Amino acid sequence: MAPTRTAIVVGGGIAGPVAALALRRAGIEATVHEAHDGTADGVGGALSIAPNGRAALDLVGLDRVGEPMNAIVLQNHRGRTVTEIRQPMQFTWRADLYRRLYDLAVGAGVRVHHGQRLVDVSESATGVRAVFADGSVSEEADVLVGADGIRSTVRRLIDPAAPEPRYSGLLGFGARVEGVGLPPTGDRMYMAFGRRAFFGYQSFADGSGVWFANLPHPYAGWDEVRKTPNEEWLHRLAGAFSGDAVPALELLRRTAPADLVSSGPMEDLPHVPQWHRGRMVLVGDSAHATSPSSGQGASLAAESAVELARALRDLPYRQAFAAYERARRARVERVIAEAHRTNSGKAAGPVGRLVRDALLPLFARMATPARTAWKFDHRIDWEARVLAA
Ligand SMILES: Cc1cc2nc3c(=O)[nH]c(=O)nc-3n(C[C@H](O)[C@H](O)[C@H](O)COP(=O)(O)OP(=O)(O)OC[C@H]3O[C@@H](n4cnc5c(N)ncnc54)[C@H](O)[C@@H]3O)c2cc1C
Missing domain, CATH: 3.50.50.60 (FAD/NAD(P)-binding domain)
Known part of the structure; x- marks a missing residue:
């Protein structure tokens, strides 16, 4: 007992x-x-x-x-795929x-x-x-x-x-969209370091999809996030992704302000x-x-x-x-x-961005199953007895 x-x-x-x-x-x-x-x-x-x-x-x-969600396809702001990291996850x-x-x-x-x-x-x-x-x-x-x-x-x-x-310097946003107008991405989540913000999306066979964005922003408590109308956040996000070769603008356009989910300041x-x-x-x-x-x-x-x-x-x-x-x-x-x-990397300034984009392929190559096993392969042996120090 x-x-x-x-x-x-x-x-x-x-x-x-x-x-x-x-x-x-x-x-x-x-x-x-x-x-x-x-x-x-x-x-x-x-x-x-x-x-x-x-x-x-x-x-x-x-x-x-x-x-x-079995793979993450990482792209740069030009829409070029830097790497595809295969890892079975559930979204x-x-x-x-x-x-x-x-x-x-x-x-x-x-x-x-x-x-x-x-x-x-x-x-x-x-x-x-x-x-x-x-x-x-x-x-x-x-x-x-x-x-x-x-x-x-x-x-x-x-x-x-x-x-x-601790605030990361980023605000989190996202939405579920019915009718994304994009081809299904299968079991892949696409993510991209845009020039000014980070973007991720996945589109499903039924035509629906989901996107999220991390927007660099000076310290903003929940109060500021809440008091700014969703229309304004969608507008700011559109500005952040303009000129990037990712489908952010398309997905933002199809997101009704009422459907925008603000997860607020990203903290740890x-x-x-x-x-x-x-x-x-x-x-x-x-x-x-x-x-x-x-x-x-x-x-x-x-x-x-x-x-x-x-x-x-x-x-x-x-x-x-x-x-x-x-x-x-x-x-x-x-x-x-x-x-x-x-x-x-997501909140990098202009110089940091150059360094990040130059190093991205190297980091991507390092994300091998052997190097990430400590994180993903961790299993708890329920039956094993826990011993005191
Ligand atoms: C409403 C909400 C939405 C979230 N949305 C997202 C998201 O979109 N994406 C994401 O990645 N993560 C999200 N998270 C965080 C994510 O769920 C957690 O990081 C993670 O799952 C860890 O869960 P947790 O149970 O430790 O903490 P939480 O999921 O934060 O749960 C803590 C619970 O404790 C309750 N609580 C707090 N203070 C007290 C108190 N004094 N007395 C009694 N109860 C109290 C809260 O109401 C909450 O239900 C969200 C968390 C919450 C609470």
Whole structure:
């Protein structure tokens, strides 16, 4: 029997439900407390699930989600293909992944409470309770898992001096378009370093498609993104891609302002010094947010949630948290650093662009399966026993 019996999971996004499911598999009863009043159906843009994330999701019983995306074709602003990187991924909408996980968790008997925004915790010798914004307090549990995203409250409760997210210099936008007017790209996602911004798109056999763009921009909090009308963002994006030989202008023209999804400032957390304190521990973006350029945010969140559950299955919570951090930290920080370098290329100035374009073929040649295996081939052995340090 697991030494930990009960867990409070704060946050019902992606890491939260995966953690609850994995904890159940480990014999630990988990209850999810989500700040939002309702579910997150229809919210968010596109994300990719890498083979390593796919494998972690398999361990909690989530089968295929989204569309296959088996290659990335990288082009320059002249439309010339620099390289094609073959890598089986799944392309999905955050809302679809979220809904599948939510249904799976609720179906497995996980209790999910909405409208409960954690503001504090109360810890005692026997357990921990979550204190919510409306003044209500949760039942006592053995541990509290902070799966509350990049602006985590649990992170601040663990360490009041914890770092704030770092802005990459890029804003993220995207949309799903019915009738893209382009030939299907099959299972390929096309991406291009334009002269002023980064662009990606995929078009499907049914005529629909999806695009995303990363637009260099001086620091812009969410407030600025929200207060600027979508028409204006579409206009600015069109300006950024004018003259580039990529189908950005065509796709922007076919995007209704109401359909534009702004994912806001692209941010990460390169190093969170403290992942746990007492009975509290972080999982997912709260501990190791990586910018969307990695294509690994959801995958790493799923991996960490499963690893945490394994550790809690086999060890008392203090040792489990240490073992979990030891298993995860170097890996996630390597992915975050890699994505940060990619962002620097996307937000490069005129000189940086020349250097980037000159080096692009070399970097592309380096992205061989052998060199990326550390990232994509990572598999968690659920059955293996987790040992204390
Ligand atoms: C609404 C939304 C849309 C997103 N869209 C995209 C996207 O388009 N593309 C992309 O690549 N990534 C997107 N992400 C981020 C991506 O889903 C995450 O990087 C990744 O999946 C890691 O998941 P996570 O569960 O750790 O964090 P998140 O997915 O951010 O989930 C955190 C959850 O915790 C809840 N929460 C926060 N604070 C509290 C609190 N104090 N008390 C209780 N609950 C709390 C939040 O409401 C949220 O549901 C989005 C995240 C959110 C929340």
